[in-house]
Amino acid sequence: MAFVNPYIAKIQWHSHIIEWTKEIASHKWKWNEYFGNNNPLRLEIWTGLWNFFSWEVPLHPDKNFIWMEIKFKRCFVSAEKTLEKWGKNFVVVKEYGQKIEDFIADGELEQTYIFFPDPWGKKDRQKKHRIMQKDFLDMLYRKTQSWWKLVFKTDHREYFDDTLELLKTMDNWKQSYISFDYQNESTEFDKNRLTEFEVIFHEKNICYLELIKDEQ
Numbered sequence: 289m290a291f292v293n294p295y296i297a298k299i300q301w302h303s304h305i306i307e308w309t310k311e312i313a314s315h316k317w318k319w320n321e322y323f324g325n326n327n328p329l330r331l332e333i334w335t336g337l338w339n340f341f342s343w344e345v346p347l348h349p350d351k352n353f354i355w356m357e358i359k360f361k362r363c364f365v366s367a368e369k370t371l372e373k374w375g376k377n378f379v380v381v382k383e384y385g386q387k388i389e390d391f392i393a394d395g396e397l398e399q400t401y402i403f404f405p406d407p408w409g410k411k412d413r414q415k416k417h418r419i420m421q422k423d424f425l426d427m428l429y430r431k432t433q434s435w436w437k438l439v440f441k442t443d444h445r446e447y448f449d450d451t452l453e454l455l456k457t458m459d460n461w462k463q464s465y466i467s468f469d470y471q472n473e474s475t476e477f478d479k480n481r482l483t484e485f486e487v488i489f490h491e492k493n494i495c496y497l498e499l500i501k502d503e504q
């Protein structure tokens with residue numbers, strides 16, 4: 289008998305998970321109506337299992353959060369973890385992060401987090417799958433409100449260096465914070481709020497970058 293992923297059914301009627309349908313576009317520029325308040329919108333792509341964000345949501349009841357993840361089980365476990373901590377101001381969108389154009393309007397985002405995205409292989413045909421690409425960063429710039437940020441973390445030094453090289457060729461995002469050894473250099477580093485991948489890789493140097501939409 290063919291294996292049917294039990295999480296497909298579990299997320300279908302979940303009040304905090306939206307599966308990709310054309311209707312999602314109807315929320316564009318109307319996420320405030322969806323959340324029933326005028327709080328700023330934050331986005332996380334490559335969510336994984338939500339150790340970090342299940343804390344982040346209840347800590348910031350004055351923000352609305354959208355998380356994007358492609359695996360059924362991770363969407364479900366993450367949503368449940370957050371609800372257990374009484375976080376309600378969030379929705380998981382089960383879809384590829386590259387698709388934000390379809391449901392987030394220009395200037396609708398306050399802040400985006402991209403933590404430990406897959407670095408892919410060294411070959412050009414593999415690297416083209418990375419999320420930190422010019423077109424994507426340009427799009428995210430448009431979606432972000434002035435003076436707000438994109439936060440990127442990775443343990444993969446080559447991916448980080450390639451991203452910095454790419455940013456040199458772009459004239460929109462400005463670097464507001466950079467570290468090649470975040471957990472040892474930063475006073476803001478909080479070892480109690482690590483993502484699942486950070487827990488695995490914390491022995492390695494974690495590279496950290498904050499980009500700001502500075503339109504001066």
Ligand SMILES: C[S@@+](CC[C@H](N)C(=O)[O-])C[C@H]1O[C@@H](n2cnc3c(N)ncnc32)[C@H](O)[C@@H]1O
Nearest residue numbers: 334335336356357358384385403404483484485
């Ligand atoms: C390396 S894990 C990192 C998870 C988490 N951010 C952390 O730091 O623990 C990457 C996660 O991104 C998800 N993912 C991969 N490609 C994606 C995409 N294009 N859009 C959204 N999520 C994606 C995978 O299913 C996986 O859960």
